Amino acid sequence: MESIIEIQNLSKRFGAGDNQVAALQNVSLSVKPGEIFGIIGLSGAGKSTLVRCINLLENPNEGAVLFHGKDLTSLKEKELRLQRRKISMIFQSFNLLDQRNALDNICFPMELAGVPRKEARKRATELLETVGLPDKASAYPVQLSGGQKQRIAIARALASDPEVLLCDEATSALDPTTTDSILKLLQKINREKGITVIIITHQMSVIEQICHRVAILDAGRVAEIGEVESVFSNPQSEAGRRLVSPESALPVSEEDGPVARIAFNGNASEEPIIASVAMDLGIKVSILGADTRNINGKAFGTMLVSLPENREDKRRVLDYLNDHEGVTAEEVR
Amino acid sequence: MFDVFSDAAKVAQQLQIIASEYSFATWETLYSLLLEVVFAYAIGLPLGVLLVTGEKDGIRPLPGWVMALLNGVINLLRSIPFLILFIIALPLSKLIVGTKVGTPATIAPMVVAAFPLVARMVETSLREVNHGVIEAAQSMGASAWQIVRKVLLPEAVPSLLSGAAITIGTILGYGAMTGIVGGGGLGKLAINYGYYNFKFIVMWAAVIGLIILVQIFQSAGTKLAAVCDKRLRNRS
Numbered sequence: 001m002e003s004i005i006e007i008q009n010l011s012k013r014f015g016a017g018d019n020q021v022a023a024l025q026n027v028s029l030s031v032k033p034g035e036i037f038g039i040i041g042l043s044g045a046g047k048s049t050l051v052r053c054i055n056l057l058e059n060p061n062e063g064a065v066l067f068h069g070k071d072l073t074s075l076k077e078k079e080l081r082l083q084r085r086k087i088s089m090i091f092q093s094f095n096l097l098d099q100r101n102a103l104d105n106i107c108f109p110m111e112l113a114g115v116p117r118k119e120a121r122k123r124a125t126e127l128l129e130t131v132g133l134p135d136k137a138s139a140y141p142v143q144l145s146g147g148q149k150q151r152i153a154i155a156r157a158l159a160s161d162p163e164v165l166l167c168d169e170a171t172s173a174l175d176p177t178t179t180d181s182i183l184k185l186l187q188k189i190n191r192e193k194g195i196t197v198i199i200i201t202h203q204m205s206v207i208e209q210i211c212h213r214v215a216i217l218d219a220g221r222v223a224e225i226g227e228v229e230s231v232f233s234n235p236q237s238e239a240g241r242r243l244v245s246p247e248s249a250l251p252v253s254e255e256d257g258p259v260a261r262i263a264f265n266g267n268a269s270e271e272p273i274i275a276s277v278a279m280d281l282g283i284k285v286s287i288l289g290a291d292t293r294n295i296n297g298k299a300f301g302t303m304l305v306s307l308p309e310n311r312e313d314k315r316r317v318l319d320y321l322n323d324h325e326g327v328t329a330e331e332v333r
Numbered sequence: 334m335f336d337v338f339s340d341a342a343k344v345a346q347q348l349q350i351i352a353s354e355y356s357f358a359t360w361e362t363l364y365s366l367l368l369e370v371v372f373a374y375a376i377g378l379p380l381g382v383l384l385v386t387g388e389k390d391g392i393r394p395l396p397g398w399v400m401a402l403l404n405g406v407i408n409l410l411r412s413i414p415f416l417i418l419f420i421i422a423l424p425l426s427k428l429i430v431g432t433k434v435g436t437p438a439t440i441a442p443m444v445v446a447a448f449p450l451v452a453r454m455v456e457t458s459l460r461e462v463n464h465g466v467i468e469a470a471q472s473m474g475a476s477a478w479q480i481v482r483k484v485l486l487p488e489a490v491p492s493l494l495s496g497a498a499i500t501i502g503t504i505l506g507y508g509a510m511t512g513i514v515g516g517g518g519l520g521k522l523a524i525n526y527g528y529y530n531f532k533f534i535v536m537w538a539a540v541i542g543l544i545i546l547v548q549i550f551q552s553a554g555t556k557l558a559a560v561c562d563k564r565l566r567n568r569s
Contacts, residue, residue: 055472084474095469099488099563109473111483140563160473 002069003030004196005054005087005164010063012049023049024060025220033163036190036197038207038228040243041217047200050217051168054198055087056080067164085113088157092169094149096141102128102152103137109160120159127155131185147178154185158193165189167199171206179203183210204243208232208293208300216240233265233300234328244291244302258307258314260285262321262329264292264299273324274305281320283313307331347534350526359542361436362508362518368440369504370497373447380407380448381455382481392467393477410449415507418446419514436517443511447504454496458489491562498554502547509543519543 012024023046031037041047052058054065056072065072072083088109096105106124107117115123128134131151141149150170157165167186171179187210190197199211207214207228214231216223218239224231235241262273278284285305292301307314314331321329383403387395410418422442423433430437462485470484486493509520519539527536559565 057468057472081474081476084472087472089469089472091465091469093463093465095463095465097466097484097488098463099490099561101563108470108483112470112473112475112479140566142564142566166472 002033003066004033004068005198006030006064006066006069007050007054008064008066010050010053010060010065012046012053012058012060022220024053027063027217027220027222029215029222029225031164031196031198032213033196034190034194035212036187036199036210038199038201038211038214039217040201040204040207040214041239042202042243044219045217046220047202047217048168051089051166051198051200054164054166055084055089057089085109085160086162087164087166088160088162089166089168090150090153090157090170092172094141094146094153094173096149096152096156098141101138101140102133102144102155105141105152106155106159109156113160123159124155127158128152130158130189131155145178146174147182150174150178150182151185154182154189158189158195162195164196164198167197167201169200169202172201172203179206180209186210204232205293216243229266229300234263257309259288259332260305260307260318260321260329261332262303262305262327264301264303265326265328266300273321273327274303277317277320281313281316283308283317285317304332343532344534347526347532350532350535351538354522355538355542358517358519358522358539362505362520362543362546365436365440365443365516365518366501366504366508369443369447369508370501372440372444373451373500373504374497376444377448377451378455380452381459382485384452384456385459385485386477386481392471392480407449407452410445411453415446416510416513419443419507419511422446423514434515439508439511439514439516443504443507446507447500450503451500454500455493458492458496459485461492462488491558491564494554494558494561498551498558501550501554505543505547505550519546 110120223237512521523539
């Protein structure tokens with residue numbers, strides 16, 4: 001399928017001379033129409049810079065951003081402004097106009113585009129309905145909770161009838177329950193309106209919950225891209241592994257023997273696998289840490305277990321585990 | 334010791350002056366204040382906007398030398414002592430209203446002294462506007478002019494009003510000083526009758542009038558700013 005947004009060899013540097021920092025280095029990725037694409041990385045990985053390069057709030061030093069095959073970086077300012085109406089954005093800090101009420105905030109992009117006031121108000125009222133806040137038309141941002149503000153921001157983003165919605169850490173300032181409801185709203189918008197959603201986040205749970213594909217960004221480079229299920233169950237890159245099984249899941253003690261990482265990729269049977277090792281092989285392994293989660297009803301995640309010191313036994317345990325469908329095991333120490 | 338009876342005659346004479354001149358002086362003060370504020374904002378507001386939008390990371394950067402010139406001129410005008418600047422700028426009045434004396438003649442030099450202050454006040458207010466909101470507008474395809482008109486200025490209204498209250502107070506103070514060099518109003522009353530002619534009751538009456546005016550404008554400005562600020566709405 002042709003991609004709706006394609007980023008080609010994008011580089012962005014901040015500062016000059018010796019203080020120059022490369023925020024993005026040779027980043028390439030493409031987003032398909034209608035998908036929810038996640039970009040995840042730790043703080044400072046360059047995620048926000050990347051999303052801001054998509055609508056050119058930030059000008060990349062090198063590379064191209066194609067929207068429907070047209071390079072945005074080559075456009076004149078006026079043309080770029082027209083294209084930006086088709087790529088809406090929501091933010092971590094909502095960025096609503098404090099001196100306007102909810103309805104007028106939603107009208108704002110239509111005002112910019114010259115939509116007649118009456119028509120704009122009608123559409124804004126409908127959008128309030130869409131985001132589930134029909135009674136908040138005359139409320140000012142200060143009177144709204146964080147989740148409500150983000151809903152208004154989403155309604156505002158939808159007002160220009162965009163094809164792409166960029167979400168820059170849109171749920172990072174919200175509590176888990178509110179995050180959940182905002183993600184469901186984004187999912188609904190994606191399904192019902194067919195809007196392509198690009199989500200920048202540092203929260204694994206956000207990606208798991210609604211993204212179809214994910215790119216892992218590490219130190220300004222794309223570490224890996226793929227279906228969420230395959231990337232999270234079996235990360236190929238160091239950055240991916242760090243994200244999927246965080247440092248804290250690793251045993252701290254130096255005395256421990258060899259350690260294996262077992263990855264569940266969603267196809268594992270319900271068999272209690274650790275117990276089976278003990279029963280079938282007569283070898284006891286203990287769980288050192290586990291980080292598993294449920295994605296679309298399937299079990300994903302990793303588990304760290306201790307391996308026997310004996311090389312022969314160690315081999316047997318790893319082979320046994322790898323024989324199970326949906327499970328991969330490798331020695332990590 | 335005061336001679337109560339001869340003083341009574343002086344008091345009566347001074348009250349006479351107050352009765353005949355006070356209301357006209359107040360009127361002169363107010364109408365010149367109004368014109369000065371209007372013209373100072375007509376020049377200072379756009380300059381204040383340029384100071385914010387024209388800088389290197391602003392929404393419509395101007396060439397560095399333009400900004401340096403703009404800042405330089407504003408700082409220069411702000412650093413010249415008011416009375417000196419007033420006298421330097423008086424020839425402007427000759428050009429505009431055809432005379433260098435009287436209340437109308439004070440307006441042009443007053444505006445020259447006040448607009449740099451207005452520009453800085455406006456600049457400060459606009460800088461308080463959350464950058465994220467400007468960025469949001471940009472992401473929606475807003476032009477620089479739309480951002481100024483629909484984001485920067487409306488979002489800064491409470492702060493602009495507070496700034497205006499301070500500006501009006503300052504212009505009132507400057508205006509009173511012009512009494513020394515031929516300006517009219519309450520300042521002239523205080524200086525000419527009171528300070529130069531030892532009519533201290535007239536002087537104090539004029540000073541108290543000025544104090545009351547400053548109080549009124551300041552509290553009205555503060556109040557208006559609060560009423561307009563939608564961020565101060567009680568949470569529902």
